[in-house]
């Protein structure tokens with residue numbers, strides 16, 4: 402079973418607003434791999450308080466991949482994995498909420514919390530926040546960079562293993578009476594309707610995305626997940642697909658399907674929006690295919 406420490410940064414107070422993820426793999430008693438990815442959240446709404454913590458700005462993630470695109474890269478590693486996080490309730494919550502928001506299946510995985518482990522193995526009246534525990538253990542890292550935080554979390558778990566002589570994390574957690582935390586699939590949410598422009602204006606935060614944004618997730622023929630986004634460009638409507646053909650600005654079968662109203666491979670929970678899209682187009686050509694005779698990919 403792979404053991405992976407995970408850390409999310411979020412754009413705002415919502416659990417499904419991940420804007421960065423860090424991962425650190427533990428193998429043979431040490432961290433063997435570290436990855437960090439920026440994520441473009443479903444809504445480009447960044448709370449000043451969150452920006453103050455992680456320093457990630459909307460401009461940093463404007464062209465970043467979406468959660469499903471980032472998660473697809475790591476899904477094989479995380480399926481059946483034991484996850485570690487410092488305050489795991491938060492990170493497991495972000496994971497579950499993001500998967501649910503995009504209508505993605507939740508892989509079978511369990512998590513353990515290094516905050517709870519540290520409280521028991523390294524008790525200290527000064528507290529057990531990531532920076533405090535890492536500081537006491539002599540772990541050097543850049544706090545609030547997702548990859549660095551995941552690394553520190555992994556090192557805290559490794560220190561606890563050395564301290565207790567436990568065989569592995571599961572053994573350690575059992576010995577401490579800690580129950581594994583499961584990422585539970587939450588209710589699906591269609592985020593195209595979730596935040597009204599009015600609420601955004603009232604909050605004084607500018608939504609950087611066009612109003613009435615339309616976004617779809619689709620399953621490709623090989624099982625890959627793609628995200629399609631509708632944009633009103635100055636030269637006309639554009640349906641952007643994240644598949645290889647779409648990225649190369651060629652008309653793809655996913656665009657064809659949505660334009661035709663074919664929802665067979667739609668994995669996002671917004672069938673109604675397919676109809677909205679069709680009404681918006683209303684006979685207009687869309688996307689990379691204003692040129693006639695371009696073959697569907």
Ligand SMILES: [Zn+2]
Pocket residue numbers: 627642643644645646647653654655656
């Ligand atoms: Zn496509």
